[in-house]
Amino acid sequence: MLVKRYHAKDMQAAMEVVKRELGPDAVILNSRKTRRKGFKNLFSKRILEVMVAYEPEKAPIARKINGYLSRQQTEPAVPARAEAEEEPQSAEPDNGETLKRLNERIETLGQMVAGLIDKFGEFAAAEPERRYPESLEALVSRLTENRVDGELAHTLARDALDIIAVQPGVSAEDVMEQLILDLVGVPEPVLHRRYKRKTVLVLGPTGVGKTTSIVKLAANFALKQNKKVGIINTDMYRIGANEQMKTYTDILSIPFGAVYQLDELGGVIESMRDRDIIFIDTAGKKPGDDQHREDVLEIIRIARPEDMLLCVPASTSFSAVKEIIDAYEFAGDFKLVVTKLDETDFRGMLLNLIWYARKSPAYVTTGQNVPDDIDVLDAAGLAERLLH
Ligand SMILES: Nc1nc2c(ncn2[C@@H]2O[C@H](COP(=O)(O)OP(=O)(O)O)[C@@H](O)[C@H]2O)c(=O)[nH]1
Ligand SMILES: [Mg+2]
Known part of the structure; x- marks a missing residue:
């Protein structure tokens, strides 16, 4: 058969x-x-x-x-x-x-x-993908050339298209610029109110620029705003971390405390009770490390920081950035310090990481010079640079 x-x-x-x-x-x-x-x-x-x-x-x-x-x-x-x-x-x-x-x-x-x-x-x-008008298409290209994530660029373009559809007179560029500003939000740098002591906890994996950023911030508050600052290092793992810090704090005459066991932290904070702003530096263990998570939670419990800053480098891949943000999600409501912006010509990662983290940006750092290479994020400047 x-x-x-x-x-x-x-x-x-x-x-x-x-x-x-x-x-x-x-x-x-x-x-x-x-x-x-x-x-x-x-x-x-x-x-x-x-x-x-x-x-x-x-x-x-x-x-x-x-x-x-x-x-x-x-x-x-x-x-x-x-x-x-x-x-x-x-x-x-x-x-x-x-x-x-x-x-x-x-x-x-x-x-x-x-x-x-x-x-x-x-x-x-199926219907071909929605095409954009030429002006919008050009803006999408500029965003992606600046390494804005493709999905984000298209999300912005689709939102822009919806706005343009009901307000035909507006320029695509103005709309896109506004959408970027809305996404970035108002940067939230560390603010100090007189007579109020403030504790700022700085988080992030090893080498992202936590210690350098703290020294820059501390120096700026001390030298430019005449604030009394103190720095506490809780990095118990890195030999030499305290020497590095001490060199700066000695030059700047900033009190510096090193904590080798977390149960000492409360006492060291107490010893700085005359300070306006106390910065707490943390160990940068591998993101996702359980012990590290426990330590950070313990520091938060003891120090009750009014502000938390997460340092994320702009000079790395979006997947590495996502990994860092995911790994510190447990810490709660941090603001973003985007470091090493000088190491990349592209500004897209700045937007990508604000979009992904859904957190307010605070500062960007642009080099190794203390205290100059740190600034409050300039949202308008970023939008301008991304679109031109
Ligand atoms: N190019 C550049 N290097 C930076 C910046 N911030 C920190 N660094 C460098 O990155 C390295 C690690 O910085 P550090 O503050 O020790 O990182 P931490 O491990 O997170 O405390 C050091 O060599 C710093 O000088 C920055 O904005 N731009
Ligand atoms: Mg450090």
Whole structure:
């Protein structure tokens, strides 16, 4: 017993060619509507496909070509444009069960393929992605050239499109600029109210610039705003961390306290009770480290910081940035210090990370010079630079 597949425009046309080629004993196993194979047929009309079982010896055409049927491509013989493909059976002795199983498998595969083809057809025939007007398209390109994440750039463009649709007179650039300003929000630097002591906890993984940023901030508050500042280092893991800090605090005459065990922290904070602002530096362990998380939570519990700053470098990949933000989500409501902006020409990461973190930005740092290379984020300047 062999199985053969025919394509025809309808059942009658299929039956005609089957009877003529395979003889009157050929049995139709099943039939279904399908499309012809091949990419160019994906969008063609469906045709009928029939699976036929037959005995080669009883098939008139098969008899003529003397047993080579299984390897030959039978040409369609009728105007119904029926065509057949060989399905050689296994060498096992035929029985109804084998045939049934094979048939079921073919049917399942057929359905899977048909399903995929239909899906692909729908996809290909779907409405093309919404195009932007030329002015908006150019702005999207500028954003992505500046390494703004593609998804973010399109989100902004779609929002802009909605605004432009109801306010036709406005310029795409003005709208985009406003959307960027809205996204960035109002930067929230550390503010000190007179007579109120403030504790600021600085977080982030190793090497992102926590210590340097603290020294810059402390120096600015001390030198430019005449505030009494203090610095406490809770980095118990890094040998040399305290020497690095001491060099600066000595030059700046800023009291400095080192904490080697967290239960000393309360006392050291207490010893600085005359200070206006106390910065607390933390160890930058690997993000996601359980012990580190416990330590940070303990520091928060003891110090009750009014402000928390998370340092994130702008000079790294978006996936690394996401990892840092995710790893410190547990800490709660921190503000962002975007460090090492001088190490990249692109400003997109600044926007990406504010968008991803959904936190207010505070500062950007732009180099290793203490105390100059730190500024409150300039949202308008950022929007301008991203769009021009
Ligand atoms: N280029 C550049 N380097 C920076 C900046 N901030 C910090 N660094 C450098 O990054 C390195 C790690 O800084 P550090 O403050 O010790 O990081 P911490 O481990 O987070 O405390 C040091 O070599 C710093 O001088 C910055 O804004 N730009
Ligand atoms: Mg440090």
